[in-house]
Amino acid sequence: MVDVNKLREKAKEVVSRDDVRLLIGYRPGTYGFRARPAFVQGPDEADELIFTPACVNNLATYITLEEKLPVPRGQEPDLRKVAVMVKGCDSRALVQQMEEKAYDRDRILVLGIPCTGVVDMAKVEAKFPGVLQRGEIALEGDRFVLSFNGSKEEVPREELVADKCLRCRYPTPLVYDELLDEAVERFADDDYSDIAELEKRAAAEKWAYWEEKFSRCIRCYSCRNVCPMCYCEDCVLDRLQPQWMRRSVDISENTAYHVSRAYHLAGRCIQCGECQRVCPVDIPLMELNRKFYKDVEELYDYEPGTSVENPPLLSTFKVDDREDFIL
């Protein structure tokens, strides 16, 4: 795992550069084992940066989420770079954004962090309920070491690691200006065993399953807002005239929302799992996204977010593309 001192030194160097205005990284959270996004603008602030298995957020989201107010007359827009720390999955979001020409590669400076897996905070909190003091998590060998209240606990990696990490094909970032540690090998391949059972079910059973999940949705839109691939400036959900999708919360509108979002992510979702992580009512959104991901891989031999040179799947046509499902 990347050395924190090296990380901070690098961050200081980066934010001191004339062509960099901001570095997005992680800092300790306010309680328990949490970490949170950090926005570093000067070398002094770099000392708060960390990178631990608690750094779950996909910071690529902030590249497109940043709000820009109109530049006052007579002033020039600030075109300096934004530096961002990325894990393997986060880097795939950058790749996909760049494939889609969301912004110029020159606009960002990427600090790659080879990732040995992040924790699933729900698993951590189930194992250590009620930890209030800021705690730390590190990976040592095949065990997570959790330090809190002056004591240390060791837990086998498999018990706390996020499910997505166990099938991660790209733990080392796929795009970076500088890699802050040695590249790491993939841990396992993705066999899609987690969605196999759902795929086999009859349509009526699938509907009953999703009806129960979607009926819980409160339409807080955290899944959309956290998603690095949901960066449209004008979202169909926010349109009132014409109103494409109603704000009413019922099974029909909720389903329309989630199915539309899954379709918009087909061939684009980069498997960071943030939508499912943030959902306050535990809707297993990645099951939908992973079904599409699997189909795209099988039908078109395409994995989103793996090569900047790749054109986006849905803007390409190959003569040997499958079309047996088209009437």
Added chain:
Amino acid sequence: MALKKLSKEKMGEVLGELSKFRLVAPAKSDEVVVFKQIGDPQEAFLDYGNSTVPPKKFAFPQTETLFRFMVGSPELKEKNVEEEGTTVIFGLRPCDARAMAIVDKLFSWDFDDPYYLKRRELTTLVGMACVEPPSVNCFCTSLQGSPFGTEGLDMLLTDMGDYYLVQSLTEKGEKLAETLSSQLEEAPAGDEKKAEEMARESEGRIRRSISTAGIPEKLPGLWENELWKRVSAACLGCGICTFLCPTCHCFDIQDEVDEGGEGRRCRMWDSCMFEEYTLHASGHNPRPTRRERTRNRINHKYSYYPNRFGVIACVGCGRCINLCPVNIDILDILDQVVDAQ
């Protein structure tokens, strides 16, 4: 008011008896606990910390039809809340009940909201004391609340081990106790004292706190303070903090018209954290970034509301902290407000 005892074995009978009303209780949906209308008493899940979504939607539905109409016709078919019948919300936590008492002030302020107030009139709140504070981020005692608080409740149940201690707090509560008289027994002597002791112990286990003294007065002077940029930098602009807040009460009103011309006017929860919440028809947005929107959220709860109604619109349930995707922590923000120069 007389204290009663409800044996845990009789809980099924009690919920069965209450099923003659619209009975709302915590229930499990996968691992998520939500309040829902239950038909079968078996569905109730009372061994819970707190619900993810507060039960506010049973007073203030997330989507509510106000009236129906036909395009081109002057006739309106208005909503009759009374048709929903008498409701019992069973097993809610004291913070959520107190939140309803706080929100009542808004809905009966310059205009009496007929839908909300009628529904509140028809609803009896049966609380469940927090023998154990439900989450690490509970801070109700900083906001004049308590794990055993009774404000807003009609009846309070305290888990005494083998049985619940039942305390009727209002006329509605007394009436409910009468309905349940065949299931209730006389409470053992000394239970009142024992419950008071349990309350003190539970309060002692709350580990997060903030001194709110001076915050409502200080906030207006921090309008342009750089703290707002700092605390909102990570904000995603989603609505979790407001939708899961038991005191947040903002709504939008929209008309939904089907192709045949049948329509309804309805109101639905809205969130001040959403970009289009303050978007004017002109295209101007007075809260153009998440900095202004975060500032508004804190000011609304900790300045505007207490200035207007004499009470802070936060009950310290901790949901906005527990579930924020990026660890924006209202106690951290308030600490920075206290420290700001």
